[in-house]
Amino acid sequence: MDIYEAIHQRRSHRMYKPEMPPKEALDRVIDAALWAPSGVNAQAWEITVMAGKVRDDFVELVSRATKYLLPELEKAGVPEKGREFVMKFFKNLGGAPVVIAVTISKDADPGMQMANIQSGAALFQNLLLAAHAEGLGTCWMTGANYLEKEILKLLGKEDKQLLAITPIGFSAKEPPAPPRKGREVRWLGF
Numbered sequence: 001m002d003i004y005e006a007i008h009q010r011r012s013h014r015m016y017k018p019e020m021p022p023k024e025a026l027d028r029v030i031d032a033a034l035w036a037p038s039g040v041n042a043q044a045w046e047i048t049v050m051a052g053k054v055r056d057d058f059v060e061l062v063s064r065a066t067k068y069l070l071p072e073l074e075k076a077g078v079p080e081k082g083r084e085f086v087m088k089f090f091k092n093l094g095g096a097p098v099v100i101a102v103t104i105s106k107d108a109d110p111g112m113q114m115a116n117i118q119s120g121a122a123l124f125q126n127l128l129l130a131a132h133a134e135g136l137g138t139c140w141m142t143g144a145n146y147l148e149k150e151i152l153k154l155l156g157k158e159d160k161q162l163l164a165i166t167p168i169g170f171s172a173k174e175p176p177a178p179p180r181k182g183r184e185v186r187w188l189g190f
């Protein structure tokens with residue numbers, strides 16, 4: 001798949017079919033994620049891929065984030081229908097059979113910590129684009145980070161920082177592309 005096609009066509013998917021994605025496809029997605037650039041090539045990240053009972057336990061924990069999320073959505077002015085959709089999605093992560101969590105190392109130096117976060121984000125975007133190229137849907141999620149402490153405990157990664165999670169699987173419904181806002185791009189000296 002052409003890189004520009006992948007970038008423009010990737011969407012956040014919130015409804016999934018129950019079929020398991022092929023393990024080989026997941027392997028390729030994880031490999032592509034791990035080829036992301038990282039500050040001082042530290043690669044200070046970990047990926048946890050969950051299916052079956054581990055996935056179910058993880059999703060049950062994540063669903064508890066709705067308690068924190070709902071007031072934020074109200075504050076942001078998200079209409080009731082939208083809030084209901086988000087709540088439903090968080091309850092079972094859209095039924096995705098696989099969930100991926102990315103954690104990063106903590107660094108006492110603020111500059112290095114910033115690099116770790118940005119490196120993790122590069123890994124995450126690689127993962128999303130590669131999944132799209134494999135015909136799989138994903139949804140970058142930080143909404144579950146309200147439960148970071150509990151999630152890290154479940155993952156056995158108490159000394160790390162939770163970057164984000166994503167469900168991954170075959171999409172059950174192609175979502176519309178949310179419009180992009182006007183942006184400032186300055187070309188100086190041309």
Ligand SMILES: Cc1cc2nc3c(=O)[nH]c(=O)nc-3n(C[C@H](O)[C@H](O)[C@H](O)COP(=O)(O)O)c2cc1C
Nearest residue numbers: 010011012013089139140141142143144175177178
């Ligand atoms: C850092 C980050 C955090 C996000 N967290 C959530 C989330 O917790 N729940 C959710 O449903 N979508 C989440 N999203 C997905 C965005 O809502 C989505 O990317 C945006 O609406 C644009 O839609 P698109 O991805 O289909 O282009 C997140 C995206 C990013 C980049």
